[in-house]
Amino acid sequence: MLTNYHTHCCRCGHAGGSVEDYVVAAMDNGFDKIGMSDHVPYPDFNYGARMNYEEKDVYLDEIIAAREKYKDKIQIFSGFEAEYLPQYNSYYEELLKDDRCDYLILGVHFFEKDDGILQYTYDIYDSSLYIKYAERAVEAMKTGYFKYLCHPDLIGVGDFDINDDYKRAFDILIDGAVKYGFILEYNANGLRRGINRLGNSERYPYPIGEFWNMIKDTDIKVIAGSDCHNPKLLYDEYMKKSLEFLDKAGFNRILDI
Ligand SMILES: [Zn+2]
Numbered sequence: 001m002l003t004n005y006h007t008h009c010c011r012c013g014h015a016g017g018s019v020e021d022y023v024v025a026a027m028d029n030g031f032d033k034i035g036m037s038d039h040v041p042y043p044d045f046n047y048g049a050r051m052n053y054e055e056k057d058v059y060l061d062e063i064i065a066a067r068e069k070y071k072d073k074i075q076i077f078s079g080f081e082a083e084y085l086p087q088y089n090s091y092y093e094e095l096l097k098d099d100r101c102d103y104l105i106l107g108v109h110f111f112e113k114d115d116g117i118l119q120y121t122y123d124i125y126d127s128s129l130y131i132k133y134a135e136r137a138v139e140a141m142k143t144g145y146f147k148y149l150c151h152p153d154l155i156g157v158g159d160f161d162i163n164d165d166y167k168r169a170f171d172i173l174i175d176g177a178v179k180y181g182f183i184l185e186y187n188a189n190g191l192r193r194g195i196n197r198l199g200n201s202e203r204y205p206y207p208i209g210e211f212w213n214m215i216k217d218t219d220i221k222v223i224a225g226s227d228c229h230n231p232k233l234l235y236d237e238y239m240k241k242s243l244e245f246l247d248k249a250g251f252n253r254i255l256d257i
């Protein structure tokens with residue numbers, strides 16, 4: 001059985017393909033279920049790389065229309081990939097109360113530092129902030145708003161070797177996932193980024209081998225996420241490689257969220 005709950009569409013501005021294009025790609029590739037999870041818009045500010053708030057309803061309606069059109073062929077779920085900022089708690093709740101929105105998945109593309117300043121995860125130049133990233137992710141796990149953590153090791157984009165700050169962050173994330181029974185995602189899009197020189201090592205930005213070795217020894221539920229930004233990539237070599245890696249190594253891989 002094939003499923004994917006981490007799927008973008010052209011509304012975010014850095015992806016190609018409409019909702020329907022992804023649904024068709026899913027059917028063509030023999031998927032049983034597909035969940036759309038484009039980057040969530042926030043009501044009062046556009047944090048970048050996402051649709052405008054005004055498009056939210058159209059996006060949700062598009063998914064509902066596709067669900068109706070293809071109801072005999074594939075199961076379609078609607079959702080968003082969202083960051084976690086506590087000031088939006090009522091907004092997350094409002095989204096989840098909307099009949100058209102089935103789920104939220106957590107992607108910590110930015111988070112709040114102790115001084116209240118927003119930190120983008122891609123722009124971290126002090127690796128001690130990875131610990132804060134992990135703490136904020138665990139705070140989000142506690143809320144119950146999110147079904148799983150996308151690319152938990154997104155901090156791997158930093159230009160560092162896998163140092164003690166990374167390892168501390170991994171411990172916090174893993175302890176959180178165990179404590180809250182939270183699902184972690186093995187993200188195929190990190191593999192698509194290819195091997196880069198980061199710090200003094202040649203490695204994928206994410207998934208990070210050290211992190212997944214630690215997860216292997218737990219019974220944390222894991223899921224493969226295509227995180228495709230192009231319908232052609234939904235079930236590409238990197239998604240297949242992700243599934244194969246998780247299954248060969250005996251992870252507790254799940255299909256539904
Ligand atoms: Zn994206």
Ligand SMILES: [Zn+2]
Nearest residue numbers: 006081107227
């Ligand atoms: Zn994503």
